[in-house]
Amino acid sequence: MSPRALGALGAALALSLTLSSCGLVRDLTAGDEPEAPTEAGSEEQAEEVAAEELPFTRQGRMFVEDGNDVAFEVVINALESNGEYLMIDVTHNILEPLPGAVTSAVAPIRMVDPLSGEVLRVLSNDDHGENYGTYFVEGDPFLPTHEGLPLPMRRYFPAPSEEVETLTFTGAGLGYVPGVPISYVDEFTESPEPNVYDHIDPETWEQGELPDEIFYPDDVPESGLDVSEDRQSxxxxxxxxxxxxxxxxxxxxxxxxxxxxxxxxxxxxxxxxxxxxxxxxxxxxxxxxxxxxxxxxxxxxxxxxxxxxxxxxxxxxxxxxxxxxxxxxxxxxxxxxxxxxxxxxxxxxxxxxxxxxxxxxxxxxxxxxxxxxxxxxxxxxxxxxQRHVAEPAAYFEDMEAHTTVSHNDLDLNVYPLVRDGAYLFQVVGFQNSTLGDLEADLEGDEARLPGSPAQYTEGTMGGFRLEEPETGLIRYVVRIRTGEEEYEDFADEIHTLSPGEEYLALAVFPAPATDVSEMTLYAGAFGEIAGVPIR
The missing domain is CATH 3.30.1330.60 (OmpA-like domain)
Known part of the structure; x- marks a missing residue:
C-alpha cells in the first residue's frame, strides 16, 4: 500500500465520519480518570456538567479497511462567528496505531440551533468542490495523519443569528455535543503559519522527521458567498x-x-x-x-x-x-x-x-x-x-445506558433522552454479539405503524418513534429539508458492525412538554422500550 494510502484520512472524513463505520466509546471524558458512573436516571446522573468555556472533548472509533477499529478523539477548541460565517476549530487525534486506510463514507457534520431548528451545513469551495478550511493539496480531500500527532482542523458554516449563544454539534462519529458556545468576533482568529510542507512532500507524500505540532493552510471563504442552500431547516x-x-x-x-x-x-x-x-x-x-x-x-x-x-x-x-x-x-x-x-x-x-x-x-x-x-x-x-421549547442543553461528559435489549445477534444499548431546546436527542448503541462482522438489517414491518407516512419510517432509525405515556402522542424522527421537496432523516444509518464494539447512533425527535420526564421508545425490530428517562 502506498504511503499516501497508509497515512491519509479524508479531510471531510476527519470531521464527517459516517456512523455506518464509527461508534462512540462509553467514556466521553478526557484527561483524568472518570468517576464511576452513577445509576441511570438518578439525580446525580441527571445533573449536567456545565462547561462554559471550551475545549470540549469527545472520543470515538473509526473503521479501517482491514476491519479493525481504531480510537480517535476530537477536541473542539473554538467556535467563532464574524456575522457572515461560522468557524469551528478542532484538534483530531488518532489514539491507536492506524493499520490501513479509512473506509468510511462521507457524512457531513452539522451545527444545529436547537431553539429554531435551523441546521448549518459545512461550506464547500465551488472552484474544486471540497470544503473550506484546512487542506494539504488544494482540491484534494485527503490529509496526511499520524498516530500520536495532533491534526488541527478548521471548517466553515453560514453564521447563525446574532442572538444565538450556543449551538449543538452533530456528526463525525461523535453522536452530538450540546451547548458549544459561540464567540462573536470582527475577524476570525488567525490559524498558525503552515509548516506541513517543511516535513511532507505534497507531490510524493514522503515525510521526514515530524515536529511535535504540524499545521496546514486554511482556505477561508471570501465574503459574499451565496450560502442559502447551506442553511437548512x-x-x-x-x-x-x-x-x-x-x-x-x-x-x-x-x-x-x-x-x-x-x-x-x-x-x-x-x-x-x-x-x-x-x-x-x-x-x-x-x-x-x-x-x-x-x-x-x-x-x-x-x-x-x-x-x-x-x-x-x-x-x-x-x-x-x-x-x-x-x-x-x-x-x-x-x-x-x-x-x-x-x-x-x-x-x-x-x-x-x-x-x-x-x-x-x-x-x-x-x-x-x-x-x-x-x-x-x-x-x-x-x-x-402544541409547541414545547426549553432552554438549550448544556455540555455534558458522560451518560450511562438506561437499558439493553436484543434482536437476533444484535444488542441495543438505550441511553437517556436529552432535552435540547425544542428537540429530544436520543443516542442508542448497536453492539454485535457474534465473533464476526455483522450487517445490521433493522428494517421491516416492526419499523412502522400501519398507515404511517412513509417518509418518517425509512432507514435504520427512521422507524424509531417516541410515545408520550400519558397522552399517547407519537413523535417521529425529524427530517432535515435539504432542498425543494428534498429531505433526509436526522438519524444515523448503521450497516457493518465489528464484533464486540459499540456503535452509537443519534436520532432527533420533537420535544414534549417540559413536565414529561420519560418516554416510550419504539425501536423498530427491537420492539417497545418503556420508561426511557429524559435528562
Missing amino acids: VESFVDSDIASTTRAGDQETIALHADDMFEVDEAEPTDEAAETIRQTAASLRENLAEGTEITVIGHTDGTGSDDHNQTLSENRAESARELVEEELGDGFTLTTEGRGADELLAEEGGDDDEEARARNRRVEFFYEVPLDASDSEDTDGLDAA
Whole structure:
C-alpha cells in the first residue's frame, strides 16, 4: 500500500465520519480518570456538567479497511462567528496505531440551533468542490495523519443569528455535543503559519522527521458567498388519534383526520366534529398572530374518480373553514383549496391499505409562523399542535445506558433522552454479539405503524418513534429539508458492525412538554422500550 494510502484520512472524513463505520466509546471524558458512573436516571446522573468555556472533548472509533477499529478523539477548541460565517476549530487525534486506510463514507457534520431548528451545513469551495478550511493539496480531500500527532482542523458554516449563544454539534462519529458556545468576533482568529510542507512532500507524500505540532493552510471563504442552500431547516411530525402537526421551518400544518369529522363520502360535518374544530381554533389562536392567512385544504384517499375526489375535497375544506371561522372570530383570513387524491401521505394498496387510506383522508390548516415561535401555553387546543421549547442543553461528559435489549445477534444499548431546546436527542448503541462482522438489517414491518407516512419510517432509525405515556402522542424522527421537496432523516444509518464494539447512533425527535420526564421508545425490530428517562 502506498504511503499516501497508509497515512491519509479524508479531510471531510476527519470531521464527517459516517456512523455506518464509527461508534462512540462509553467514556466521553478526557484527561483524568472518570468517576464511576452513577445509576441511570438518578439525580446525580441527571445533573449536567456545565462547561462554559471550551475545549470540549469527545472520543470515538473509526473503521479501517482491514476491519479493525481504531480510537480517535476530537477536541473542539473554538467556535467563532464574524456575522457572515461560522468557524469551528478542532484538534483530531488518532489514539491507536492506524493499520490501513479509512473506509468510511462521507457524512457531513452539522451545527444545529436547537431553539429554531435551523441546521448549518459545512461550506464547500465551488472552484474544486471540497470544503473550506484546512487542506494539504488544494482540491484534494485527503490529509496526511499520524498516530500520536495532533491534526488541527478548521471548517466553515453560514453564521447563525446574532442572538444565538450556543449551538449543538452533530456528526463525525461523535453522536452530538450540546451547548458549544459561540464567540462573536470582527475577524476570525488567525490559524498558525503552515509548516506541513517543511516535513511532507505534497507531490510524493514522503515525510521526514515530524515536529511535535504540524499545521496546514486554511482556505477561508471570501465574503459574499451565496450560502442559502447551506442553511437548512428541520421538519417535525407529531401524531394523535384525531390530528397531526407538521412543522417545517416557518411553515406549519395541522391535519385533522377526516374520518373523525365526516361520514363516508359526505361533506357535512358530524356532531362530533364540533369539539375537534373547537380545539383546532384554540390551537390556531395560540400559535398565530392576528392577521395571519390560513389555508384550509381538503384531501381524499385514492378511491373514486378524480372529479368526485376533487369536489369532495373542496366541499370538506369549505365546511371546515366555516366551522373554524365561527370559533376564531375576526382577525384571520381563511381561504380554501381542494386537492383530491393528489397528495397522498401514506402509500395505499399494501397490507395496511385501510389505515393508509384513512391517513390520506384529511383536512389541513396551513399557515406560516416565525422561526423563533415560543413554547405553547394553551392547554385547551389540540395536543399534537402544541409547541414545547426549553432552554438549550448544556455540555455534558458522560451518560450511562438506561437499558439493553436484543434482536437476533444484535444488542441495543438505550441511553437517556436529552432535552435540547425544542428537540429530544436520543443516542442508542448497536453492539454485535457474534465473533464476526455483522450487517445490521433493522428494517421491516416492526419499523412502522400501519398507515404511517412513509417518509418518517425509512432507514435504520427512521422507524424509531417516541410515545408520550400519558397522552399517547407519537413523535417521529425529524427530517432535515435539504432542498425543494428534498429531505433526509436526522438519524444515523448503521450497516457493518465489528464484533464486540459499540456503535452509537443519534436520532432527533420533537420535544414534549417540559413536565414529561420519560418516554416510550419504539425501536423498530427491537420492539417497545418503556420508561426511557429524559435528562
